[in-house]
Amino acid sequence: MTTSPVIEVHGLVKTFGRVRALDGLDLTVAPGEVHGFLGPNGAGKSTTIRVLLGLLRKDAGEVRLLGGDPWRDAAALHRRLAYVPGDVSLWPNLTGGEAIDLLGRLRGGLDEKRRAELVERFELDPTKKARSYSKGNRQKVALVAALASDVELLVLDEPTSGLDPIMEAVFQEYVESFRDGGGTVLLSSHILAEVERLGDRVSIIRAGRTVETGTLAELRHLTRTSISAEVDTPPAGLGGLTGVHDLAVDGHRVRFEVDSAELDAALRLLVAGGVRTLTSTPPTLEEMFLRHYGDELPELAEEEA
């Protein structure tokens, strides 16, 4: 097993006419990790994936995939990966089973046992024509074809947007076992809970650029913890700390949010006041995400104005 990155992107630029879809994007995915790829709509997630798959030609930057050039070595590299698009289109007059076999065979063969198991677990009727499938069922077809392939890398572009929660759990289970078997996953998603559960590392992109990358633990340093406590005497000076926000004191009840860097100092003040009860909520990616864009959007608006 090599330790060089499975995906390595530096300064990737892709323009469509006058629109600069990717503007110097960086992305590194190490072998054996599930890498969450996050960003709002139009940030360039799908464009990046299409460049990685050799469907789009880069305008500038470095792109390496599985040690090769995704544009030149496309077909050879594709035998080592499986891709599930966000909006799966199938051939209306082929059945789901036929589409699974077709995609699998073109990728170099399917694990028959796993194929049968996946069809059953996802409760997919493979004899129905794709014409009559719902969005979720079309997605299941692509997922079965991808997860039953023997590949090193899974590229998943919002793969569960049409699945119900039960099927989502099945999906997560298979992705985890794929990773445990040494596989690498690039998981672009809007469903933050999914990335939180599966992701080892996360890259957040915005407007075609990577704004944050790291492990979830690393990124949480940038985020706030919500504290709610009942104390004997409300501590003075809490409002004076720079990292404390939205402080609300109501008799003995204290509620505030605190930057991870100031957590220790804030708790010391709290403890000095005699803590009766304490609830702390760890930051979710969701909040992190909102804050990331929530904070920056007004700035951007100011800049533009």
Add this chain to the structure above:
Amino acid sequence: MTGVGGLLRFHLRRDWLMALWWCLGLTLLYWSQAVSVKGLYATQAEFDKAAASMEGNAAFIAMAGPARALNTVGGQVVWQASAFGAIAAGLMSMFLIGRHTRAEEESGRDELVRSGVVGQQAPLVAAMIVAMAANLVAGLLVALSLMSVPLDAADSLATGLGMTFCGWLFAATALVAAQLTQSTRAMYGIAGLVIAVAYVLRAIGDVGDPFLSWLSPIGWYQAMHPFSRLRWWPAVLLIAGTAVAAMAAYRLFVRRDIGGGLLADRPGPARAGAALASGFGLAWRLQRGSVIGWTIGMFLGGLSYGSIGNDIGDLVGDGEFAQDVLVQKGDLVDGFYATAILMLAIIAAGFSISSALRPRGEEDGGRGEPLLATGLSRSAWLGGHVAVTVLGTLLVLVASGLGLGVGNAMVTGDGGAVVRLGVPVLAQLAPVLVLSGLARLLYGVAPRLAQLAWVGLVLAFVVMLFGELLRLPQWLQDLSPFDHLAMVPAEDFRVVPVVVVALVAVALSAAGQLAFRRRDVG
């Protein structure tokens, strides 16, 4: 019945333009026959001669209908247009009914409509009214256009309304089909089959046992005998048939669930066959229906040209226009068949271009992306489609040549016609592939402009029909790849032009494939 009015207004807004085109097309079908027949024969004696020759041709009768009063303009119009008019009206009805019943249910929009203040039968009734109204307008326009020629008013009205009633009956049978199947495609399949059976029954009946014609709604329409001792009573059969079929549709409707069909959706294979494992395998699977349909259609087209036999001189008369268009070179019979071969080849180019544009449809529909993310290379994906286009075009041309030869042999009794007329069609593969090669080049370089490939077909068509007549400049005529080939059998076959044109086709296609490998996909 609540809500019928609202639905009608809604349908009318969605349909008026489409229905208008259908009505104009149907009117043109009848009216153009009247006008062209009127100008074709200089004297009545010539007309009588042509009519006699047509009356004796069983293939014509099978294709068009019973031969009555063929030496009159009205008789000719009914003979040449009524069967096809009935079919076209049937198709219009089928699409209108399908669009407002089964297609709505399949898409789920019907559920939304039904959740409003809409009676249970309202969607059915509204669809039927729309189809009946469209057919009525079309029939009246046909009648008016024939009266304007001018032809006898009562007979013109019968010709138009007969078509209308035929359309009504096919609307009602389509409504029955809509209750049976779950998918719109399958519904069109059944409704289309009903129309096809009606046509074939009367074809067999008209040349053989007349009883069979009385089993066909198209036969009933033609039994009204417009322009030759008109009688109205067969129209009653059509109206009664409409009522019976509509009632049957209603009875079926109340027995089924909304969204469901009485026939269960047939499950397909759970595993792919061995052939579905390559770019070619998939391309063939996607295009095979169209290849088979075109092959059969072109065989029948060839057959109809061929069955004109060697009586072409009697048929066209001495009209200068007909001579110029139908017989461009050489003597009458050979010249006619050389033009027929060219015509068949240009029609076959329609298949070739649409087949060459198929990858664009796949890419547009988002079905290219997941494939190109597998081990299938771009060249193999496009190459599979190219192979199907080339093989399919060859098949379509072979079928039209075979039809032409066999049709001629059947009428003349000369078996050699199969080779003499069939083989020259194959040389047309080269110019046909130039047109689809152009389509591929456009697709490879600028997929947005790919539909411009049809301009090549239009140009070839215009050059063929009017090149000499309008004295188009030579360079413009040279742009049509068909114009460079020898007009066999009127001229001797020449190899060099075929080879050169074939090389152009290869170059265009190769350039298109190269360009495709270099551009963004999706």
